Structure formats: structure tokens, C-alpha cells
Amino acid sequence: MPEVMSSEVVVIGGGVIGAAVAYYLCREGAEVMIVEEDDLASGASGACDGFVSLQTKTPGPHLRLAMGGAQFFHELAEDLEVDIEYRGCGGLLLATTQEQMKELRARAKTLKAEGLEVEVLTASDLKELLPEVGKEVKGGSYCPQDAQVNPISLTLGLARKAQEMGATILRGCKVENIVVTNNRVREIHTTEGNIHSRRVVCAAGVGSNQIGKMIIVDVPVLPQRGQILVTESSEPVLKTLVAGAEYLGTKANIEGLLPADAEAAKLGLGFTAEQTAAGNLLLGSTREFVGFDDQTTPEAMNAIARNALRYLPWVKDLDVIRSFAGLRPCSPDGLPILGTIKGIRGFYLATGHSGDGICLAPITGKLISELVLDGETSLDIAPFSLYRFK
Numbered sequence: 001m002p003e004v005m006s007s008e009v010v011v012i013g014g015g016v017i018g019a020a021v022a023y024y025l026c027r028e029g030a031e032v033m034i035v036e037e038d039d040l041a042s043g044a045s046g047a048c049d050g051f052v053s054l055q056t057k058t059p060g061p062h063l064r065l066a067m068g069g070a071q072f073f074h075e076l077a078e079d080l081e082v083d084i085e086y087r088g089c090g091g092l093l094l095a096t097t098q099e100q101m102k103e104l105r106a107r108a109k110t111l112k113a114e115g116l117e118v119e120v121l122t123a124s125d126l127k128e129l130l131p132e133v134g135k136e137v138k139g140g141s142y143c144p145q146d147a148q149v150n151p152i153s154l155t156l157g158l159a160r161k162a163q164e165m166g167a168t169i170l171r172g173c174k175v176e177n178i179v180v181t182n183n184r185v186r187e188i189h190t191t192e193g194n195i196h197s198r199r200v201v202c203a204a205g206v207g208s209n210q211i212g213k214m215i216i217v218d219v220p221v222l223p224q225r226g227q228i229l230v231t232e233s234s235e236p237v238l239k240t241l242v243a244g245a246e247y248l249g250t251k252a253n254i255e256g257l258l259p260a261d262a263e264a265a266k267l268g269l270g271f272t273a274e275q276t277a278a279g280n281l282l283l284g285s286t287r288e289f290v291g292f293d294d295q296t297t298p299e300a301m302n303a304i305a306r307n308a309l310r311y312l313p314w315v316k317d318l319d320v321i322r323s324f325a326g327l328r329p330c331s332p333d334g335l336p337i338l339g340t341i342k343g344i345r346g347f348y349l350a351t352g353h354s355g356d357g358i359c360l361a362p363i364t365g366k367l368i369s370e371l372v373l374d375g376e377t378s379l380d381i382a383p384f385s386l387y388r389f390k
């Protein structure tokens with residue numbers, strides 16, 4: 001590797017966001033270098049679920065961003081050489097109390113007013129979509145526009161296609177400093193040498209705060225641990241994505257949907273289930289602020305397993321074969337942080353996607369590529385500016 005490299009744009013981070021930004025930049029003919037300290041998909045993008053869920057987005061700009069991006073998955077499924085296992089399977093949110101049902105009903109109304117298809121279902125309606133639900137389940141809401149993707153394949157597929165279009169990928173290469181002179185990004189210092197570049201995109205996930213410090217900007221992204229259980233492979237049993245209302249409560253901090261149980265509240269427990277193309281069930285998950293600790297814990301494993309039985313009692317017949325944990329790059333309000341930095345030309349933020357980075361990766365990649373190359377975006381990203389926190 002030469003000691004001084006150069007690139008029109010440097011993307012820091014080889015997770016799903018960095019890969020998507022690189023892919024869309026390359027499609028426009030830009031010269032791109034992805035700098036990844038470990039390996040592609042070694043961060044949150046390789047330790048998560050594959051929900052492309054619209055009904056769990058916060059009504060307003062967040063939902064509009066997700067709805068705007070949903071179409072890109074179809075295109076990517078065609079364009080990428082890796083099978084991203086995209087499935088327009090729909091998604092269910094289940095309620096275990098009448099209060100939760102009331103909340104889901106009110107929410108369905110709001111989401112529908114914003115153009116999303118959402119249907120409120122009774123417990124008996126659920127029979128058409130699920131083999132059997134627990135006695136506590138009172139009904140739920142169903143969004144046929146929700147979908148599923150394999151997050152690792154999506155990340156690798158985007159990066160591989162970007163590489164085919166000319167992108168350079170530096171693995172095992174850590175960004176250590178960013179040189180700014182006369183209010184403009186000039187150079188990126190890495191463990192493998194310096195890179196001359198006038199444009200740098202920070203897609204460093206939970207490393208984004210550290211990257212911000214290099215240009216003396218506070219990027220408020222904290223690691224939030226999420227744990228998942230994986231069952232043995234089985235025949236197709238889940239037609240749709242499934243989540244409990246408490247999952248939405250903990251994710252979007254909705255008071256009426258937070259877990260009532262103290263241990264569950266401490267873990268930020270919320271039920272999720274999806275069946276992968278290989279037939280395994282991914283059962284989740286937790287939301288814990290424990291620094292950079294990405295180990296699984298017996299408490300969470302037990303809590304996830306017990307919670308799963310409340311919703312889908314038949315999972316007791318499936319063996320758990322492994323578990324994993326990932327660190328969500330969490331912003332203070334759970335929405336992504338996108339855009340430029342005041343007073344520094346050539347620095348772009350594409351981070352803080354919290355629990356939604358897989359779903360929002362293609363639209364983020366598209367919009368950040370527009371911002372870098374044209375200075376404006378086809379969808380208003382002002383609501384996601386860093387300066388909303390000031």
C-alpha cells in the first residue's frame with residue numbers, strides 16, 4: 001500500500017451505511033475509498049435483525065424517510081450480485097393488553113393518515129398470519145408494506161458492487177485523525193497511511209463520536225446493546241415479521257408501550273421474531289446502555305426466551321443454537337444524524353441510525369451521495385441535522 005493515497009471521497013466505516021453511501025456515490029461515477037478498521041459488516045450491521053419495518057417508524061420525517069427508501073430494496077435485489085434475501089413479507093405488532101391495543105389502534109390511524117397501509121387485527125384475525133399465539137395476545141396491527149432482508153448480505157452486496165464500480169476498500173485500517181485547514185477537509189490519517197481527500201463521510205456507527213472529536217464536533221452517538229437468540233432451522237413457520245408492542249415502546253420511547261415488568265424494563269426487552277431464508281428464527285431483543293460491551297448475558301438470554309414463549313408458545317419445540325449481541329449507533333432521539341457540519345467544508349455525517357440502519361441504509365446512501373456530489377438532496381434531510389440537538 002502506498003504511504004500517501006488519495007480519493008475524491010473517503011467513507012469511514014464498512015457497515016451497511018458506509019457500503020450504501022459508497023454504492024450510490026459509485027453509481028454517480030465518484031472515486032470512493034471505504035476505510036474500515038476491522039472488516040465489512042463487523043459492527044452492528046453484522047449483528048442484527050433484518051426488519052425493513054415501516055410501521056415502527058416515528059410518524060413524520062422518520063416515517064417519510066423510511067417510506068421513501070422502501071422502493072430501493074426492490075432495485076437492489078435486482079442490481080446486487082449477492083442475494084440479499086429481500087422478502088415483502090409484511091409485519092405484525094402484537095398487543096398483550098387492551099391498553100396496548102388502544103395505543104396501536106390510535107397509531108394505525110396516524111400512520112394511515114401519512115399514507116402507510118396498516119390494519120388493526122383481532123386475536124382471531126391473527127390465525128391467518130401466525131400458526132398460534134399466546135393466550136395473552138389480544139390482537140395487533142399489520143403492515144403489508146413491511147419487509148425483510150439479510151443485513152449481512154445487503155452490506156456485502158453493496159460493498160462488492162461499489163468495488164466492482166471502482167471503489168477501493170481498505171480493511172483493517174483505522175482512521176486516527178482528520179486534517180482540516182482553512183475550514184476544509186484535506187487529509188485523513190489512518191493506521192495504514194495518509195489519504196488526500198477533500199470529502200469525508202462519517203459512517204462509523206458507534207465510532208462516530210470518536211471521529212467527531214477529530215474535528216472538534218460532538219456527534220452524540222452512544223452504543224446501545226441488543227441481544228438475539230438464534231434457533232435451529234425449521235420448515236417455514238413465520239410468514240411475516242413479528243414484534244411485541246413493548247418492542248415499539250422501548251425503541252421509540254412510547255410511555256404507554258413500555259414493559260411493565262421491572263427486569264424487562266431494565267433490559268429494554270421487546271419481543272421480535274423473524275425467520276431467515278435458511279429457516280432459523282431470530283428471537284430478540286434488548287436495548288441496554290452498557291458502554292462498548294458487546295457480550296451476550298445469561299439474564300438477557302433467559303428473558304428473551306421467556307418473552308418469546310408469551311407470544312409464540314410453539315417456539316419451545318425449537319432448540320436455541322446460538323446467540324449474539326450488537327451495538328446500535330444510538331442518537332439521543334433514535335433518529336439518524338445526516339448532513340454537513342457548520343464551518344467545515346467536505347465533512348458529512350451518515351450515522352446515529354439506532355435500531356433502523358438496515359431499513360434506512362439505501363435511502364441514506366442515496367441522499368448522502370446527492371449531498372456530497374450536488375450539495376442538495378431530493379428529500380429534505382433538515383429534520384436529521386446534527387443541530388437539532390443544540
Ligand SMILES: Cc1cc2nc3c(=O)[nH]c(=O)nc-3n(C[C@H](O)[C@H](O)[C@H](O)COP(=O)(O)OP(=O)(O)OC[C@H]3O[C@@H](n4cnc5c(N)ncnc54)[C@H](O)[C@@H]3O)c2cc1C
Nearest residue numbers: 013015037043044045051175205207226326356357358359
Ligand atoms: C440486535 C440488533 C437488532 C437490530 N435490528 C435491526 C432491524 O431489524 N432493522 C434495522 O433497520 N436495523 C436494525 N438494527 C440496527 C442496525 O443494525 C444499525 O442501525 C446499523 O447496522 C448501523 O449501521 P452502520 O453502518 O451505521 O454501523 P456499523 O455496522 O456498526 O458500521 C460502522 C463501521 O465503522 C467502523 N469504524 C468505526 N470507527 C472507525 C474508525 N475510526 N476507522 C475505520 N473504521 C471505523 C466499524 O468497525 C464498523 O464496521 C439492529 C441492531 C441490533 C444491535
